[in-house]
Amino acid sequence: MAGLSPVDRTAQEASGMHVRVAVIGAGFGGLGAAVRLRRMGVTDFVVLERAGAIGGAWRDNTYPGCACDVPSHLYSFSFAPNPHWPRNFSGQPHIRAYLERVADAFGLRPHIRLDSEVVSARWDADELRWALDTTGGPLTADVLVSATGPLSEPMLPEVPGLDGFPGHVFHSARWDHGHELRGRRVAVVGTGASAIQFVPRIEREVTELTVFQRTPPWVIPRADRPITGLERWLHARLPATGTARRGLLWSVRELQVGTFAKHPGRMRAVEQLALLHMRRAVRDPGLRRRLTPGYRIGCKRILLSNDWYPALTRPHVRVIDSGLREVRGSTLVASDGREARADTIIFGTGFHVTDLPIAERVKGSRGTTLAEEWRDGMAALRGTTAAGFPNFLTIIGPNTGLGNSSMILMIEAQLSYLADYLRTLDRLAPRGRAALTPRPGAVAAWNDRLQRRLARSVWNSGGCHSWYLDANGRNTTVWPGTTGEFRRATRAVDTDEYEVLTRA
DSSP states (O other): TTTOHHHHHHHHHHHHHHEEEEEEEEEEHHHHHHHHHHTOOOOOOOEOOSSSOOOOOHHHHHOOTTSSSSOTTTTOOOOOOOOOOOOOBBHHHHHHHHHHHHHHHHHHHGETTTOOOOOEEEEEEETTTEEETTTOOEEEEEEEEOOOOOTTSSSOOOOOOOGEEEEEEGGGGOOOOOOOOOTTTEEEESTTTHHHHHHHHHTTTTTTEEOOOOOOOEEEEOOOOOOHHHHHHHHHHHHHHHHHHHHHHHHHHHHHHHHHOOOGGGGGHHHHHHHHHHHHHOHHHHHHHSOOSSSOTTTTOOOSSHHHHHHHTTTTEEEEESSSSEEEEEEEETTTTTTEEEEEEEEOOOOOSSGGGGGTTEEESOBBBBHHHHOOOOOOOTTBBBOOOOTTEEHHHHHHHOOOSSSHHHHHHHHHHHHHHHHHHHHHHHSSSSEEEEEEEEEEHHHHHHHHHHTTSHHHHSSOOOOTBBBBBBSSSSSOHHHHHHHHHTSSSOGEEEEEEEOO
């Protein structure tokens, strides 16, 4: 670590506190990185997980009805197919169980340190390594991989008077299963991907339900069904059938990208489908008007549900199409002045996506944190490496998000980049230490190209403000191309884009 003498550093390495690679987070990204490292023969690594169990977002999100909106056979690792998915869109328990099986099948448990939150990470320029302080103790690493993900830290809005609310308050990503909702007056703030899943479940229990909707989402039917026993048998006995199913799901989504990224006007047909879906469930024209978005479909995340609209038509459910402005005791006041009383407030307000909390804890070669370097917006080379942060890689980094497909595809592409990154370091310094730090010009050129492409996309031009955009209105979240294109862009490290640092 920085500040230690050579003798102390030698003692530290001998005590097992130095590793080749340290990975932060044990969700899909972190476990995928661990599998890739083992498969390429790297066993000197550790996965640091702040919680007491693995699973990432699929460990934390346990709200009623929690499920994935990507088909199961596409929302899994290509190297770890699961022929036994129970439904087209699997629920949280099955996805978490899948990750547990991956950890066991690939022998990852010895590398995982639970209850080891990274408090800080500092680049040691003299030793060309990272010095980490964690709640499980200090360590050093040649390469640091952040796989904390964009859906790890809940976003709680600052609402005046909330501290004085006499009832119970929690975020959907920290669901309080010990709090009884039956017979209570409940207010839900937010109408995003989580809310449309848990609202239909809890409305059956509560006495009154008030939904605060700042912006209505576009919702289309959810083509979900149980996967038959015959299908599961075929996928287990003939793995090629599962591979073909995955390939078909992938191909359909690849073909859709051009509409989102280049031709938003072609989304009108999908809008008509969504409007028909609403009309069939919502008879009240006044309620339909409040639930109809005023922006192009796809600008925000398109949501899938068959029971969201029916739930909102129940006699004890009220939709206030306005944001929550303040709380006065048990009274909640909307931005337009309407009021509602509640015993419980549930926030379905999303996550810190464009201001990743881990960025405040990572300090690079210039002595500044990643958050400080990204104060004008996140930017990374090929979505993975950041200028001024040698040997630091992010899984699901800036502009790697998808609006219509599986993030596992993007994760696997970045894992290939990680593998070639490590091979490149070995070639550069076979008997010493090496580090790569992206040239600022390369990072700027990459991101300038992305922003030009995003300018005409539905995510930028669709007439909404979404979590894809940061505080400056810049899209630092979405990848504007196909997953195949991203895979080609991250197949190998181009050393011309990096400054090479070596030490004997």
